[in-house]
Amino acid sequence: MTGDDAPNEGQAGERPFPGPEEELTQAEQLRQLTETGTQSVDATEPDEEDVLRDLYGEPDEDGIYRGSDA
């Protein structure tokens, strides 16, 4: 599982990496992606909105800080 605010799928923790010199196959990446898990946590900084507003101005109606360059 990768992402944040995600449901707790599978078992979070140390994930054994097979360690071949070549990269993992897509099938193995998908298996790891769906079978290993993470805890659902809120890792948002408490002043995130203030900082993003200072950097990019007011968010749009969906709460997205687009700025002028997006």
Place this chain on the structure above:
Amino acid sequence: MPVTAEQQGVTALLSKMREGLGASGRPNVATRWYAKRNGDTFLRAPWCDMRVTWAAYHSGTYDAVCFGTDFAWTVAHATAFERRGRWTYGTDGIRAGDVIFFDWQGGRHSIQRIDHVGVVEKVLPDGRVQTIEGNTSDALKRKLRGRGTITGYGRPDWARAGGGEISLQKGDSGPLVSALQQDLLKVGQKLPKWGADGDFGDETVAAVKAFQQSSGFTGRDLNGVAGPKTRAALDKALKR
């Protein structure tokens, strides 16, 4: 001052990461692209690293950021950086364009515990980083992250970004396109309708072709794509 490969790469990668800010849900542009290359089972899979891979591929930085491999699983991606000596635990030395990895259980000193990935857009004076991340609440968003959840970061091998050069062509957009358009105007080419708007449309294709023709390009080189050869000719013309 000449633009470095890193500056070009960072600009191009971040430009693609910003594209579609706020988009949410699955499937989306990144998972559809990834699934087309690697199988439909990725259509609705967690997509934070698929978004990074998608942005790298479409910004000409795929070899620099992904080393020729599509990544959906963050642990595999971080491991790829580590194997190439391009991995740093923590945030010392971090800068814009770095690929940043998170562990929601506390940013411990372990790649195998990584949960999430994004790209650094800005480093704040207090050491925190502002990022762009896919699959954050199932959306593409700007985020602010503190050291506590950051495992480390990968430094893309910018020299591998398009062989150190970036080709701009129809459909591209962003600051690099805008800079190209401004240079075309400086050397006397015309962009009568849209000017230097940052979008590489038909008008820019025509201006690039006209410049290539005036520079003696023929055959396949007369293509409306601003690649390394065109860039070199443009730099030469700007010095006259």
